[in-house]
Amino acid sequence: MEQGQSRLNKTLATAAVIVALVLGLFFGSAIDIGRRLFGGPNPETVASSALQSMRAQNRLVPFVARYVSVVSSRQERLGGLVSSERTLILPGDVRYELDLAKLGPEDVQWDAGKSTLSVTLPEIEIAGPEVDLGAAREYGENGVLSVITDADRALDRNNRARAVADLRKQAGSPVPMRLAREAGRQAVERSFALPLQAAGFDNAKVVARYPTEGSAVTEPLDRSRSYNDVLDEARSN
Secondary structure, X not given: OHHHHHHHHHHHHHHHHHHHHHHHHHHHHHHHHHHHHHOOOOHHHHHHHHHHHHHHHOEEEEEEXXXXXXXXXXXXXXXXXXXXXXXXXXXXXXXXXXXXXXXXXXXXXXXXXXXXXXXXXXXXXXXXXXXXXXXXXXXXXXXHHHHXXXXXXXXXXXXXXXXXXXXXXXXXXXXXXXXXXXXXXXHHXXXXXXXXXXXXXXXXXXXXXXXXXXXXXXXXXXXXXXXXXXXXHHHHO
């Protein structure tokens, strides 16, 4: 009895596998026929949907860096007989942003012959610096001039302005800009490549580039503010 039941179970299991294979072939063929008759998603449609999704994000921050500025100011009077000197160490964070709202349909082009989607990126923008006043350090000589005048306050103001300007200069230097641009490029390429692959376009290639690549103009767009605005915002946080 048990042997008969075992043979019956094996027979039923085999039959179930055969039925599953037949149904799989049937539905697979049906889907393929449906795509041929009614048309499946095309790369342009997928890219357009991805573009709208990215534009809705508004701004992309592919790279963030922290810099430290060390500046000193010195004031002398009476031919150097009296003097005062102040040193400021000021750290700050800078964001490198892509304004995705600037991406338009004309910036996204599909080349069917090469199976390549070309994307022209907006330029990287520098936002900040966001100075860390809690980590800032100020040092001075406490000379005679600082006792008899307000030289220390004047030197501190001068140091802060110079430090913020120095942070911006560091942020726009070639190495971090290259890293930020590459991070932005990779992020955008992934954002277009993933939906294309999900739609079945496994061989599709996405190539993103900046409009100034290959030209002498490679400076970032500067969205930073005056050092007074930067310091007022830091104090309010």
